[in-house]
Amino acid sequence: MPAPRNADRRFLELHGNKWRVVVNVPRDLRSAIGKTKLKQSLETDSLAEANRLKWIVFEALQAQISQLQSPETARAEALRLAALRRRIEDAGTDPHHIDLEIVSRAEELAGKPVGVDREGQPVFDPRKEDVAVQFADVAFGRRTPMDAHRKTYLDQLNVKARTRADDERAMGYLLDWCKREGVPAFLETFGKREAVRFADAFRAPKGRSPVTLNKYMVRLSIYWKWLESRHAVDANVWAGRTYTVPRVLNEDKERPFTEAEMVKLLSGQASQQMHDLMRIAALTGARLEAIVDLRVKDCQDGTFTFKPQKKEPGARDCPIHTDLKAIVERRVAGKSPEDDLFPEWPPVRKKGSMRERSFKASNHFTNYRREVGVDDVREGKRRSLVNFHSFRRWFITTAERSGQPESTIQTVVGQKRASIAFGVYSGGPSLDQLRTCVEAVRLPTSEDRATAPERLASAQAG
Structure with a gap:
């Protein structure tokens, strides 16, 4: 037989001979509130009277907590x-005491009943009741939203801003599809069958290449793999879920500059900084971002120290080519070690921008390249087959044709060395070997090794 309603002791405790209301403060808010429980006396020794008075006081105390609590806070508590x-379950122990805490917390979130139904059962505010049900579903592990762990995941993700944006965009595509198709977006219910449905639908729209589509599928797979490692899902439903990339013929691949194109680029009416930039790229094989990010202190003792790019494990040294010494001396003159070598292209200052520092330098070069007639646009291709990266391809090609060892070239440009012997066991080529490799690469003609000011003066005089 159930206890009479006036004997209900929920949120009540006897203090001395008076009843008082007690509300637990969520763990993540205790430091902000400074207490583990909020308490207020009802100034009565009658349990029946305390039950009549407690709800007003309970709502007031709960309001104090709600002011500091957001849906994200409740979700974080449920996930915890x-x-x-x-x-506890994995350890073979009954989680009964945790279940009681979950039920108690869900009751707090549901708030005071706003009435009773025809059968005399309490009726709650629908919005609060929905919050309470969602809390209980997450806490009991019945329905965890797909993005519930995203903040923790992203905080641990050590990637560039653009890759992070791809990661969030991939999750956005998935959540939008779930909403559109009426698929419950919960980790417990989203399986391989749903993943296949999404992959089929994701491939349908025109305009996205398989390479681009695979980029997003990989980001989803990495997230699910991370969830699997935390026992939040049973398996990675995206494993092996990729699109076939059509074979690209040699004539459709991005390529190095030809000798004639190099002459056009190095003898054209470009700005001083662009002439300097192109020559450093051509005689180091370095990527654009690594070059524009150089500082004075990175150009010491006859070497460039380039910051790591792509999957490089750390910074790397590259000997400064003889034909670059005058450029470097001019650019470091009168500057402090922390000053930029290319202040013309400063870091992006807009907060939250996903653009790399090299963004404007890349646009500058593209405009110049087109002006001098160096272009190779093919139907169906998003960009020209020649671009700033073609300097890197040209350096590697020229070094190889000059008889330099493949493993040494790979070290100079920061690529992973192919064999286990060179890539794992070798300490790498010496600085002298790297210098020999760099010096083996020469610009097309002696005229093109002249300094930019001499070319510009000559052009103006003509």
Whole structure:
């Protein structure tokens, strides 16, 4: 037989001979509130009277907590309880005390009943009740939203801003599809069948290449793999879920500059900084971002120290070519070690921008390249087959044709060396070997090795 309603002791405790309301403060808000529980006396020794008075006081105390609590806070608390519950179950222990805490917290979120139904059962505010149900579903591990762990995941993700944006965009595409198709977006219910459906639908729109589509599929796979490592999902439903990339013929691949194109680029009416930039790229094989990010202190003792790019494990040294010494001396003169070598292209200052520092330098070069007639646009290709990266391809090609060892060329340009012997066991070529490799690369003609000011003066005089 159920206890009479006036004997209900929920949110009540006897203090001395008076009843008072007690509300637990969520763990993540205790430091902000400074207490683990909020308490207020009802100034009565009658339990029946305390039950009549408690709800007004309970709502007031709950309001204090709600002012500091957001949906994200409640979700974080539910995820914490769910993780704790899983650990207890994995240890073979009954999570009964955690279940009681979940039920108690869900009741707090549901708030005071706003009435009773025809059967005399309490009726709650629909919005608060929905929050309470979602909290309980997450905490009990029944329905965890796909993006519930995203903040923790992104905080641990050590990638560039553009890759992070791709990651978030991929999740956005998935959540939009779930909403559009009426697919529940929960980790517990989203399986391989749903992943296949999404992959088929994602491939349908025109305009996206398989390479671009695979980029997003990989980001989803990495997230699910991370969830699997935390026992948040049973398996990575995206494993092996990629699109076939059509074979690209040699004539359709991005390529090095030809000798004639190099002459056009190095003898054209470009700005001083562009002439300097092109020559450093051509005689180091370095990527654009690494070059524009150089500082004075990175150009010491006859070497450039380039910051790591792509999958490089750390900064690398590249000997400064003889034909670049005058450029470097001019650019470091009168500057401090922390000054930029290319202040003409400063870092992006807009907060939250995903653009790399080299963005404007890349646009500058593209405009100049087109002006001098160096272009190779093919139907169906998004960009020209020649671009700033073609300097890197040209350096590698020229070094190889000059008889330099492949492993040495790979070290100079920061590529992973192919064999286990060179890539794992070798300490790498000496600085003298790297210098020999760099010096083996020469610009097309002696005229093109002249300094930019001499070419510009000659052009103006003509």
